[in-house]
Amino acid sequence: MGGTGPSKIEKDFEQCGEELPERYxxxxxxxxxxxxxxxxxxxxxxxxxxxxxxxQKIASRDTVMSQLQELYITMITSKRKTGVMSTKxxxxxxxxxxxxxxxxxxxxxxxxxxxxxxxxxEELKAQGSQSWVQQLFExxxxxxxxxxxxxxxxxxxxxxMDLSLDVKQxxxxxxxxxxxxxxxxxxxxxxxxCETCACKQEAQTRTLIKDPPNxxxxxxxxxKYSDELRRYTKLSYxxxxxxxxxxxxxxxxxxEKLYELFACIVHLGPGFQYGHYMAIVKSHGHWIRFDDDYVxxxxxxxxxxxxxxxxxxxSVPCGYILFYRATF
Ligand SMILES: [Zn+2]
Numbered sequence: 001m002g003g004t005g006p007s008k009i010e011k012d013f014e015q016c017g018e019e020l021p022e023r024y025x026x027x028x029x030x031x032x033x034x035x036x037x038x039x040x041x042x043x044x045x046x047x048x049x050x051x052x053x054x055x056q057k058i059a060s061r062d063t064v065m066s067q068l069q070e071l072y073i074t075m076i077t078s079k080r081k082t083g084v085m086s087t088k089x090x091x092x093x094x095x096x097x098x099x100x101x102x103x104x105x106x107x108x109x110x111x112x113x114x115x116x117x118x119x120x121x122e123e124l125k126a127q128g129s130q131s132w133v134q135q136l137f138e139x140x141x142x143x144x145x146x147x148x149x150x151x152x153x154x155x156x157x158x159x160x161m162d163l164s165l166d167v168k169q170x171x172x173x174x175x176x177x178x179x180x181x182x183x184x185x186x187x188x189x190x191x192x193x194c195e196t197c198a199c200k201q202e203a204q205t206r207t208l209i210k211d212p213p214n215x216x217x218x219x220x221x222x223x224k225y226s227d228e229l230r231r232y233t234k235l236s237y238x239x240x241x242x243x244x245x246x247x248x249x250x251x252x253x254x255x256e257k258l259y260e261l262f263a264c265i266v267h268l269g270p271g272f273q274y275g276h277y278m279a280i281v282k283s284h285g286h287w288i289r290f291d292d293d294y295v296x297x298x299x300x301x302x303x304x305x306x307x308x309x310x311x312x313x314x315s316v317p318c319g320y321i322l323f324y325r326a327t328f
Contacts, residue, residue, distance in 0.1 A: 008295065009082050009295045009296055009297060020081045020082070023075060024082055024290075024295050025082065025085050026084045026290060026293040027041065027084065027292055028086045030088075031104040032105065033091055034109075034277045035107045035108065035272075035277050036087065036101075037292055038109055039109050039112055039265065040090065041281060042263040042279045042281060042323055046136075046262065047325075048136055048215070050072055054073060054076065056124075057129070059127035063123045064094060064123065065120050067089045071089065071090055084293045094119075098119075106273050106275065108223065109267075109272075110320070110321055113162075113321065118161065136215045138159050138161060138213055139159065139161075139211055139213035140157055140210045141207050142207070143155070143158070144205065144207075144208065145204070146203060148201060148202045148204060149201045149202070150196045152194065160213075161217065163177070163180065163218050165179075165180060167235055167239050169238065169312065171238075172242075173218060173240070173322070174242075174245070177249045181206055181208050181209075184204070184206065186204070208249055208254075209247055210250070212250065212254065212326065213326075214325065215323065215324070216247075216323075217324075219320070220239055222235045222236075223271060231273065232273065234271050234275070236313060236315070236318055237309075237312065238308040241307070243261045258326070258328065259326055260324060260327050261282070262282045262324070263279060264279070264280050264322050265278075266278050266280060266317050268317045280298065287299070306319045
């Protein structure tokens, strides 16, 4: 968008008689990096993430954190309100540190997101800083297992950075969360070792959220390996996700949080090796679509069009990673 005329996003705002509330900058896509570009946009529009990163004191320039901070600072201080930036420096660092991404192949944006978050968390801890990454994204769940012989219940806590949810045709985030926490019976080869009985017993187990994160990332498991095709295919199932969400799979005394959707990574195409990603984010009450270097304002109604389709397999645009923030 090196031209002199107004960009698409500027025209969009002009049409509704409004000024651009902040800078909306696209990212170049030179080496199939839409999987990363969409993640970097979603995180940029996570207000707390952006704020903490920009204000973070950096001990070493040789980190992903340093490169990402530089990118975001260039973005917030850009003279132009629209245009295209390059994520090359961030990506070069990521590629050096993780050979999985060190090629021009298509990748799974979820894999990249989780790797990036963990990497930033490690870099903060390595320089002795408090990890705001952990503070933003980390939640805790607890697995309760009841021995069906002695009725003794054991609890095991585990932390998570995101929730990976199974999808079904015509389901919703809420039903997927419920299914995530359904009671399972451990029997046969899966019997549970009960400390009280001192032997393997049948047991019932369920996993509930104990500590909901400030930023909740829900990953829809849309890629499924097909033995027949010998590659991952995409489940295009319709999965509805509300703009506001209350978790329905928490322990009884869990602090209640109301979540609001602020970003969604959308996948287009038949599978992650043969597809495309874009990010749709909420900014100052508007929904903005970032498709690499193409940026436009979209109607809120578009969100319903990315729930998926009535066909199992297909290449329609589908919500893939959802970002919710706790509003209190
Ligand atoms: Zn027992």
